Amino acid sequence: MFKYSRFLVHQEPSQLEPFAPVASRGANLDIKQLKKAFGSRVVLSDFDLTIEPGQFVAVIGRSGCGKTTLLRLLAGLELPTSGSVRIDGFDAGTQRSQTRIMFQDARLLPWRTVSQNVAIGLKGSKTEVQEKVNEALMQVGLEGRGDDWPKCLSGGQKQRVALARALLHRPSLLLLDEPLGALDALTRLETQRLIERIWSAHDFTTLLVTHDVSEAIVLADRIILLEEGRVLMDEKVSLPRPRNQGDPQFASLERDVLSHLMGC
Amino acid sequence: MRKFLFVSENDHGDRPIKPYVDAGAHPSLRLPHEIKARLKKFGAAILPWIVPLMIMVIWEICSVTGWLSTRVLPEPLAVFKAGFRLLVSGELWLHVRISAIRALSGFAIGATLGLLLGLLTGSFRAVEVILDTTIQMIRNIPALALIPIVILWFGIDEAAKLFLIAFGVFFAVYINTFHGIRSVDPALIEMGKSYGLKGFSLYQEIIIPGAIASILVGIRYALGSMWVILIVAETISAQSGIGYMTMNAREFLQTDVVLLGILLYAGLGKLADVGARQLERHWLKWHYA
Numbered sequence: 035m036f037k038y039s040r041f042l043v044h045q046e047p048s049q050l051e052p053f054a055p056v057a058s059r060g061a062n063l064d065i066k067q068l069k070k071a072f073g074s075r076v077v078l079s080d081f082d083l084t085i086e087p088g089q090f091v092a093v094i095g096r097s098g099c100g101k102t103t104l105l106r107l108l109a110g111l112e113l114p115t116s117g118s119v120r121i122d123g124f125d126a127g128t129q130r131s132q133t134r135i136m137f138q139d140a141r142l143l144p145w146r147t148v149s150q151n152v153a154i155g156l157k158g159s160k161t162e163v164q165e166k167v168n169e170a171l172m173q174v175g176l177e178g179r180g181d182d183w184p185k186c187l188s189g190g191q192k193q194r195v196a197l198a199r200a201l202l203h204r205p206s207l208l209l210l211d212e213p214l215g216a217l218d219a220l221t222r223l224e225t226q227r228l229i230e231r232i233w234s235a236h237d238f239t240t241l242l243v244t245h246d247v248s249e250a251i252v253l254a255d256r257i258i259l260l261e262e263g264r265v266l267m268d269e270k271v272s273l274p275r276p277r278n279q280g281d282p283q284f285a286s287l288e289r290d291v292l293s294h295l296m297g298c
Numbered sequence: 299m300r301k302f303l304f305v306s307e308n309d310h311g312d313r314p315i316k317p318y319v320d321a322g323a324h325p326s327l328r329l330p331h332e333i334k335a336r337l338k339k340f341g342a343a344i345l346p347w348i349v350p351l352m353i354m355v356i357w358e359i360c361s362v363t364g365w366l367s368t369r370v371l372p373e374p375l376a377v378f379k380a381g382f383r384l385l386v387s388g389e390l391w392l393h394v395r396i397s398a399i400r401a402l403s404g405f406a407i408g409a410t411l412g413l414l415l416g417l418l419t420g421s422f423r424a425v426e427v428i429l430d431t432t433i434q435m436i437r438n439i440p441a442l443a444l445i446p447i448v449i450l451w452f453g454i455d456e457a458a459k460l461f462l463i464a465f466g467v468f469f470a471v472y473i474n475t476f477h478g479i480r481s482v483d484p485a486l487i488e489m490g491k492s493y494g495l496k497g498f499s500l501y502q503e504i505i506i507p508g509a510i511a512s513i514l515v516g517i518r519y520a521l522g523s524m525w526v527i528l529i530v531a532e533t534i535s536a537q538s539g540i541g542y543m544t545m546n547a548r549e550f551l552q553t554d555v556v557l558l559g560i561l562l563y564a565g566l567g568k569l570a571d572v573g574a575r576q577l578e579r580h581w582l583k584w585h586y587a
Contacts, residue, residue, distance in 0.1 A: 109492060110492075111488065111492065130492065130494070131494060133492075134492075135492055137485070137489070139485065141485055141486055141489040143486060143503065143504060143507070144584055144585075145507040145508075145510075145582075145584045145585075146503070146507075146584075154490070154493050154495070154503065155490075155493030155494040155495055183584050185584070199493075203493075
C-alpha cells in the first residue's frame with residue numbers, strides 16, 4: 035500500500051474527485067451526408083449531425099438502428115461509404131489518438147495486470163507511466179488493485195479499469211458503446227455517477243450509445259433518437275444536474291422519448 | 299487445477315474434532331489441525347507412486363522365486379545394478395548426453411521453423427493461401443515413413459536423425475501456432491489498434507500472449523513425438539546414444555541394460571514434460587491466478 039502513499043497525500047481531500055480540470059477542450063463533431071453500407075445493406079444514409087465541443091450526447095435506438103456503426107465511424111474503426119465524418123475539421127480516421135472508445139465488454143487483456151492494462155499504448159518512462167496509471171486508477175476508485183489480474187475483478191470494476199484506460203490518454207472525444215449494459219442496476223447507477231463526475235471536470239465531448247432511456251436522461255445534454263439510420267428526434271435536456279429519476283420533469287421526458295421510440 | 303483432486307474441500311479444516319474425553323483435561327489426545335493437513339498433503343504427494351512401487355515389488359518377488367526367467371525380464375535389482383555399473387564407467391552419461399543433444403537440437407530446429415511459419419500463415423492470409431495446402435499435405439506423411447529416403451539423402455549420420463526429429467516436431471508446433479493466432483479474440487486486437495498498437499507491439503501485447511496457450515499445447519505434443527522418432531532413429535543406426543546402447547546390449551543378451559535403456563527413455567520423456575509444464579506455469583500464470 036505504501037507504494038501509493040504519495041498520491042494519497044497529494045490527493046487526499048478529493049480521493050474520488052475527478053481529475054483536475056485541464057485546458058484541453060472537447061472535440062467538435064461534424065457529420066455531413068454520411069452514408070454507410072455493408073454490402074447491399076444500408077445502415078446509415080443522408081445522415082447529418084453536428085455536436086458542439088464538450089457536449090454530452092446520448093444516442094438511443096432499437097438494436098440494429100445504426101447507433102453502434104455511427105460510433106465506430108467516429109472512432110475511425112469503420113470508413114464511411116460516402117459523405118464525411120469530421121472531428122475538429124479532420125477526418126475521423128486521422129483523429130484516432132484524440133478519440134477513445136469504451137465497449138460493452140471491458141476488453142481487458144487477461145494476461146496483463148490491471149496496471150499494465152491501463153497503461154496500454156502509453157509512452158514514457160516507467161515511473162512516469164506508473165504515476166499516471168496510479169492516478170487514473172484512483173480516479174475510478176480502484177487504487178491498490180493495480181497488481182491484480184482482470185479475472186479477479188467484478189464486471190463493474192472491469193468497466194472502471196476500461197474507463198481509467200480511456201481517460202489516461204486525455205481524449206477530446208469519448209465514445210461509450212453501451213458500456214454499462216451488462217452491469218447490475220446498482221453498479222450501473224454508481225458508474226453513471228462516476229462518468230458524469232469525470233466528464234463535468236474534463237470538458238471532453240462524449241457520445242453515449244444506449245438503449246436505456248433513463249440512463250440517457252440522467253447523463254446527456256442532448257438526446258438523439260435513431261431509427262433505421264435516420265434521426266427521429268433530437269432533444270436538448272435542460273434538467274439541472276445531478277438528475278433525479280423521481281423528478282416529475284424527468285418522468286415526463288422519459289415518457290416522451292419512450293413514446294417516440296415505440297412509434298405511437 | 300490438479301490440487302483440487304486431493305486437497306480441496308478439507309472438511310477437517312474448520313470442523314473441530316470431537317474429543318472422546320474432556321479436551322481440557324487431556325489436550326495431548328487431540329491431533330492438531332495443521333498436522334492433519336500436512337499428513338493429507340504428504341499423502342497426496344505419495345499416492346501417485348504407490349502403484350509403480352507395488353509393481354516393482356511384485357516383479358522382484360516373481361524374479362527371485364523363479365517364475366520369471368531373466369531371459370525374459372531381469373529382476374529390478376539387476377537393472378539398478380546395470381545402471382550403477384554404467385554410471386560408474388561413465389558410459390551411461392555419454393549415451394544420455396548424446397541422445398539428449400540429438401533430441402533437443404532436432405526439436406529446436408523443427409519447433410523454430412514451425413513457430414515462424416505458423417506466425418506467418420496465421421498473420422497473413424496471402425501466405426496461408428500459398429503455403430497451407432502444401433503443408434497440410436506433407437503433414438500427413440508419418441516422419442518414420444521417410445526413413446528410406448532420408449538415409450539416401452543424408453546417409454546414416456547425425457544429419458539424418460536431426461532431419462527426422464525436426465520433421466516430426468515441425469507440424470505439431472506449426473498447426474498449433476497457426477490455430478492459436480487465428481483464435482486470438484479480434485475484439486482485443488481492435489482495442490489494441492484503437493490504442494495505437496501496431497506491428498511488433500501488437501504482437502508483443504496481444505497476439506503472442508493470446509496464442510501462447512495453444513503454442514504450448516503444440517510444444518508438449520511435439521516433445522512426445524520427438525522421443526518416439528529419436529528411439530527409432532537410434533535403433534536403426536548409431537554409434538552412440540541410448541538406442542545404440544540398448545541394441546548393443548541385445549546382441550549380448552544383456553536384458554538388464556535393454557530394460558535400463560527403456561526406463562531412461564521414460565525418465566527423459568517425463569523430464570521434458572515437466573519442463574514444458576514449468577513453461578506453461580510461467581507464461582500462463584494469469585490463467586492459474
